[in-house]
Amino acid sequence: MSDFLIDEELLAAIDMGSNSFHLAIARVDHGEVKKVASMSEKVQLAAGLDENKNLTEAAQQRGLACLARFVGRLSSVQPNRLRIVATNALRQAKNGHEFIQKAAEILPKPIEIIAGREEARLIYLGVSHSMANGGRRLVIDIGGGSTEFIIGEEFEPIYTESLQMGCVAYSKTFFAEGEISNKAFDKAVVAARKEMSGIANTYKMEGWDTVVGSSGTIKACRQILVNLGLSDEQENLTRDGLYKLKDRLLKFKHTSEIDFEGLREDRRAVLPAGLAILYAIFDVLNIDKLAYSDGALREGVMYDLLGRFKHEDIRDRSVQALMGRYNADPKQAERVVNTAQHLFNGVADSLDLTTEDSDLLRRAAYLHEIGLAISHGGYHRHGAYLLQHSDIPGFSQIDQNHLSHLISHHRRKLRADAKNDVLKVGGHHLVYLCMILRLAVLLNHSRSDQMLPAIELSVVNDQQWQLSVSGDAKQWPLLVADLHDEQVQFKHWNIGLHILSDKFVD
Structure with a gap:
């Protein structure tokens, strides 16, 4: 990897989320990441997890087809300036390695399955770079399989958590076949409250100045409220607006009937579950309003990659x-x-x-x-x-x-x-x-x-290595004994270790 990136050079990130896959391509402009192209496809890997937590063949094929289309956009990005990260669905999938092996035949870089808290850290990095610094913030990201909560200041996260509740997973559990009811919504809210019970007190005691949301569920809810005139003057998502959105949503009996202005068709199926999770979050954490940020995981991945080039x-x-x-x-x-x-x-x-x-x-x-x-x-x-x-x-x-x-x-x-x-x-x-x-x-x-003797390691071929020890190795009897023992261990892995010295018997 080179030591630096100059302005105009491209970075890219693929975010393989549980609901959607995203590609972002950006150029470096005075140390900032400026997005120049993006793609997004609803793959719903999490919906493809069967009862045994295995990815179905259909889900795998959806994912592979999407990745193949993404690769077609990456011809101008060098592989060492690309990162491909996968989140909760592949964390959960017992046969995730099968999918990764198939994807390796398509992708120029390996897939990195990141842990929940690492996902949270990267989300915070993406959000914090997209907003003006404004004291301590709580960042919330509702994904397809998990929801991340981060408290941080400026560009540094302080608390990071990832909870097992997401709009795709909750859709399968509480809104099967797309049916909507008050009872199903209440069950989803109760489940989300229980999931949050382990972090609620810690987070409320830590406190925050502002609340920021990112990614599809929160973006969709906010846009609906803006279009309905139910957001505040800064187009923030408010508690009162969220409650009114719940009442309007529950008038529909099936996700296919949902017709809010500005709601993408592929978001309808997961809106009730996503809204239930967001409703519970507002309630448990006593949130009054939430701003939206376009920064998310993929932006955080690119900033993290940029930091690696800058020795940070x-x-x-x-x-x-x-x-x-x-x-x-x-x-x-x-x-x-x-x-x-x-x-x-x-x-x-x-x-x-x-x-x-x-x-x-x-x-x-x-x-x-x-x-x-x-x-x-x-x-x-x-x-x-x-x-x-x-x-x-x-x-x-x-x-x-x-x-x-x-x-x-x-x-x-x-x-x-x-x-x-x-x-x-x-x-x-x-x-x-x-x-x-x-x-x-x-x-x-x-x-x-x-001082040890001067030692040089070289290889004749991948199965024959040579360690050259300068001078009289008998001055270091313990070293000689250790090296003799190590020769035996190397042979166990089919590598010959040959030791050369003026007075060393190999």
Whole structure:
């Protein structure tokens, strides 16, 4: 990845939501993201989840067809300036990996399934860049499968939550076949209130100055109220207007009858569920009015990507925060990082490793000892678990899975069958990074700044590696013993590690 983006260069984001897929293309203009093109299609992945939480073939085909159309608009965007994120529907789908594998044949970049709180962070980033700073704000985004709540100031989120309630999911549960009734609406409201019960007190105690909504449900409700003359003078969505909209909606008996001016036809089917969720939110959080922002997840994804180019990568801040939280030794981490990067540079060209691989290795090197906060015994497994199951700002589930495997295999014995697991998750590149990290940790077992012999790593081919140790290696007997042991572990993953030194017997 290049170090910077100049003005006029393009960025793009694909947001694979539970209800709709969105494509946004933007140019960079004096550090700001200016949208130049967009597409949106109602795919309704969440509606394609069967009773076993598997995506139906029909839903998968809708999604793949949409992505193929999006790709046709991306010819002017370089792949490293594109991010593709998926949200709640693919978080829930048990067979999501099948869809991702099919999509990989179409897309120029892998899909990143992001956690709920990461989705919330990115939504806040998109909203905050679209509005003037105005104190502390509460941002609400009702999606197809989940609803995100964020309290933040300026561009920094303070509280982020993602709750399992969305307009598509609630439509299936409470408004099956499109039928509308007071009883169904009340049940949906009660369910949303229950879902919010775990965050309501914390959020109300924290407080906010303004409330902002984003995405389709809130946009549709606001537009209806504006057209009906039921919004305030600033065209905000108000509590009184929302209650009147509820009364008007419940006069319809089926979603096909809904005929509010300005409501898109594809939004009719999910309007009752979306309105019920919004009604509950106003009630539980005691909201009087809500402004609307065009900024949303896709804009946040592009701003986050822009930050990576400008060396303001939230992932590096998250790594440092994790080290602090789990009291990782920063000096030892830095030693391992420096060694890992040196070894990486020696083999990167031969193994076709990328800058992204280098970044992943560096972050894993910083985090390799966080499991010590739980227990010294098997701390690599504890660290892997923490990385797999934590909410880490900036990281997708795939990123965290890669980090978890690196930490899990950085020490102790390598099982031959574990290599297949790593290959399945991250291919040969992740296998190579595992081996480089192992060597970097091994070479710093002394945990001191005492000078090590000059060491260079090279490869004859991907299955034959060579570690050159300058001088008389017998000056470092423990290192020699460790390297002998490591040769055995490398063989378990079908890599020969050959050690060259003036007085070292390989």
